[in-house]
Amino acid sequence: MKILIVGANGLMGQAALKGLAHHDVVTASRSGSTCDHQVDITNTASIRALFEKVGQVDAVICAVGHCEYAPFVTMTDDQWRVTIESKLLGQINLVRVGCDYVADCGSFTLISGILNIKPVPEAIADATTSGAIDTFVRCVAHEMPRGIRINVVNPTVLEEAWDVYGAMMPGFEPVPGALVGKAFQRSVEGFISGEG
Numbered sequence: 001m002k003i004l005i006v007g008a009n010g011l012m013g014q015a016a017l018k019g020l021a022h023h024d025v026v027t028a029s030r031s032g033s034t035c036d037h038q039v040d041i042t043n044t045a046s047i048r049a050l051f052e053k054v055g056q057v058d059a060v061i062c063a064v065g066h067c068e069y070a071p072f073v074t075m076t077d078d079q080w081r082v083t084i085e086s087k088l089l090g091q092i093n094l095v096r097v098g099c100d101y102v103a104d105c106g107s108f109t110l111i112s113g114i115l116n117i118k119p120v121p122e123a124i125a126d127a128t129t130s131g132a133i134d135t136f137v138r139c140v141a142h143e144m145p146r147g148i149r150i151n152v153v154n155p156t157v158l159e160e161a162w163d164v165y166g167a168m169m170p171g172f173e174p175v176p177g178a179l180v181g182k183a184f185q186r187s188v189e190g191f192i193s194g195e196g
Contacts, residue, residue: 002026003188004057006041006050006094007064009034011160011177012111016061019181020188026054029064041065041090044097051101059188060098061109062091065133067126069168075125083125088132095140095150105147109187110137112196114156120168130154134196141194149193153183 001023007013008027017025028050032038039050041064065087068079091110098108115123116131137152144150157165159174166174186192 001058001188002056003059003061004028004050004054005061005063006039007062010064011158012155012180013061013063014160015155015158015177015180016063016109016184017181018178019183019185020061023188026057028054041094042085044093047094047097051098054101056101056103057106058103059107059109060094060102061184061188062094063111063184065091065111065129067123067129069122069126071122072124080125083129087126087129088136091133092136099145099148102148105149107149107151107188107193109184110150110152112137112152112154114154114172117154118172122168137196138194144193149187149191151187151192151194152196153180153187154196155180155183 003020003023004026005013005016006028009029027035028037028039029035030040037050040046067083067087095108110133112130112133115127119127134152137150141150157169157172157174159176162174
């Protein structure tokens with residue numbers, strides 16, 4: 001299968017790569033460094049340009065979505081906007097534009113997160129957009145054309161990111177990236193749709 005992984009240079013993208021390395025993988029990221037292509041998922045023209053370069057794919061994985069962290073009462077309009085435009089609308093637009101480039105019976109896999117189920121302080125924007133992505137995937141699965149499937153990986157904190165996020169997530173059990181990679185593999189190689 002030809003698989004496009006967006007956000008491949010991040011830790012979540014690296015986890016997806018571990019689970020799908022046996023496929024023909026094409027990578028993209030915002031910076032483009034260490035990846036095959038550059039893309040800004042907050043810009044639909046950038047998304048379309050990416051797909052025009054890559055061509056038809058069997059699966060698309062989005063392993064990126066920037067979130068701002070701050071207490072709810074001090075969150076600014078810009079902090080909300082950045083999070084919504086990246087983690088929520090960016091992923092939705094990747095699917096909306098990408099439908100024209102994914103093969104019949106192909107798939108999309110998005111990411112949400114654990115914080116909409118198990119909230120922590122200062123993560124309201126992440127929790128809100130994660131919950132919205134979970135809902136989007138569950139509902140849009142019924143409207144996807146040509147047998148295209150869509151799922152969401154809803155990971156907890158990765159072991160590889162524990163030094164960055166561990167302090168804000170006391171009591172959480174980190175998981176190895178290789179295990180999260182298996183969730184991406186199940187979404188791509190299986191037959192489920194609309195699930196997390």
